[in-house]
Amino acid sequence: MIREEIIQKVNAFLIEEFEIDEEQISPEANFKDDLGLESLDFVDIVVVIERDFGFKVKSEDMINIRKLSDLYDYIERQVKVTE
Amino acid sequence: MKRIVITGMGIYSTIGTNLEEVNNSLYNGISGIGIDPKRIEDGFRSPLTGIIKRPDLKSLLTRRMRIGLPEQGEYAYMATLEAINMACLDEDFRINNEVGILYGNDSSAVPVINAIDIVREKKDTTLVGSGSIFQSMNSTITMNLSVILKLRGINFTISGACASSSHAIGMAMILIEQGLQDIIICGGGQEVNAESMGSFDGLSAFSMRTDEPTKASRPFDRDRDGLVPSGGAATIIVESYESAIKRGAPILAELIGYGFSSNGDHISVPNVEGPTRSLERALKYAGISAADIDYVNAHATSTPIGDLNEAQALFNVFGSKTPVNSTKSMTGHEMWMGGASEIIYSILMMQNSYVAPTLNFENPDEYSSKLNISGKRTDKSIDVFLSNSFGFGGTNSTLIVRKFKK
Numbered sequence: 133m134i135r136e137e138i139i140q141k142v143n144a145f146l147i148e149e150f151e152i153d154e155e156q157i158s159p160e161a162n163f164k165d166d167l168g169l170e171s172l173d174f175v176d177i178v179v180v181i182e183r184d185f186g187f188k189v190k191s192e193d194m195i196n197i198r199k200l201s202d203l204y205d206y207i208e209r210q211v212k213v214t215e
Numbered sequence: 216m217k218r219i220v221i222t223g224m225g226i227y228s229t230i231g232t233n234l235e236e237v238n239n240s241l242y243n244g245i246s247g248i249g250i251d252p253k254r255i256e257d258g259f260r261s262p263l264t265g266i267i268k269r270p271d272l273k274s275l276l277t278r279r280m281r282i283g284l285p286e287q288g289e290y291a292y293m294a295t296l297e298a299i300n301m302a303c304l305d306e307d308f309r310i311n312n313e314v315g316i317l318y319g320n321d322s323s324a325v326p327v328i329n330a331i332d333i334v335r336e337k338k339d340t341t342l343v344g345s346g347s348i349f350q351s352m353n354s355t356i357t358m359n360l361s362v363i364l365k366l367r368g369i370n371f372t373i374s375g376a377c378a379s380s381s382h383a384i385g386m387a388m389i390l391i392e393q394g395l396q397d398i399i400i401c402g403g404g405q406e407v408n409a410e411s412m413g414s415f416d417g418l419s420a421f422s423m424r425t426d427e428p429t430k431a432s433r434p435f436d437r438d439r440d441g442l443v444p445s446g447g448a449a450t451i452i453v454e455s456y457e458s459a460i461k462r463g464a465p466i467l468a469e470l471i472g473y474g475f476s477s478n479g480d481h482i483s484v485p486n487v488e489g490p491t492r493s494l495e496r497a498l499k500y501a502g503i504s505a506a507d508i509d510y511v512n513a514h515a516t517s518t519p520i521g522d523l524n525e526a527q528a529l530f531n532v533f534g535s536k537t538p539v540n541s542t543k544s545m546t547g548h549e550m551w552m553g554g555a556s557e558i559i560y561s562i563l564m565m566q567n568s569y570v571a572p573t574l575n576f577e578n579p580d581e582y583s584s585k586l587n588i589s590g591k592r593t594d595k596s597i598d599v600f601l602s603n604s605f606g607f608g609g610t611n612s613t614l615i616v617r618k619f620k621k
Contacts, residue, residue, distance in 0.1 A: 149278075150278060151277070151278045170279075172279070172345040173279070173345065175341065175344060175345035176282075176344050176345050176346075178341050178342070179341075179342050179343075179344045182337075182342055188339060188341075188342075189341075191341055
């Protein structure tokens, strides 16, 4: 899976399921300060990643994800390992 | 003694999703009962149930607020919105004053089942998602609504089987009377789904009259064969008279009596003595006699033994004159919600001077023949009414409400 595909999928679930405004989405957007997500929302992000990308996230891995680009990077690394 | 009044009410039910619709159904004897095809697929003895549509809350609440709400929580939100608007309890007031919440709820089956299905399949609890725990607990309605509505007063759920929300109102009366709270949002919510009703269906307690769903719930009728499960949510705002006057809130009615008792007997079969004590205690609390009651909203769920015993208790206390009806003939048995919804149904009748029909009351039995029950709507000026709620374990609750006079 190429990076563009990952970005597209992540942005799509943030817009559709987490009801984030499309204009707020940028690689530098901070989950907490810019997108208004909180720790409980990360529980649901873990669920969606398993569904859309087919791997299980360890909740401790989520601790270092602050910006949207961190999430793209993390998924890209994990997808490569799985592939 | 402090005076306690009702300053708002709201309803989301199988006979209407606001007060106006519900009053219309009560007045015209419109039933909310139908068939749930899923229960046929699932091998239920009876597929009969109250039919209700889930509200779409997307335009009203954020994702985070919606995600913890189970089905009955959605109904409770809708009912509470109608009630707080009527009572003029806007967010600014709620943030700056102590408004409490006491709600009746005694199950939340679907979220529990869904979570366990995921854990069993995936062997990973993190895949259950963040909303499940807040949907699963019995206190789901109070925990969600207190956050959504920014409530800062008393906050917990009362689980007392089918008397849950009646007891919630009674507890609110006591807290206000003690001067501990001024305003409490009270009510009851009841989920309507096959998952929560399978074990109850298995007890053979439900009506099997599937060929005529609207004729299945027939409280006090000789040919009744069981109850019809139903649900939704009902909210009333219980407030001290002083607070209502100070705020200029509309006063809909006055709560004057609460009675309770426990049968100390069988877990599912009601008796006569326990409910009688609850009735008598409520009358004593109100300082009135049975002759002062203009209308009784019976618990009567349409089960053979339950209605039989309640008819005897009502006859012992009220004799044959007082009009008695069961709104469950239209709604089915709203269980955790029933205590609160039946206060609202009765207030609507009081405001509009009628007693709703006990639908399908065609032939009385030995005991209901001694009571004043009608299958048709009757015009009636109501100043004081009494409402009964009884539940598994022999828990009984009785509330008395009077038309408000300064």
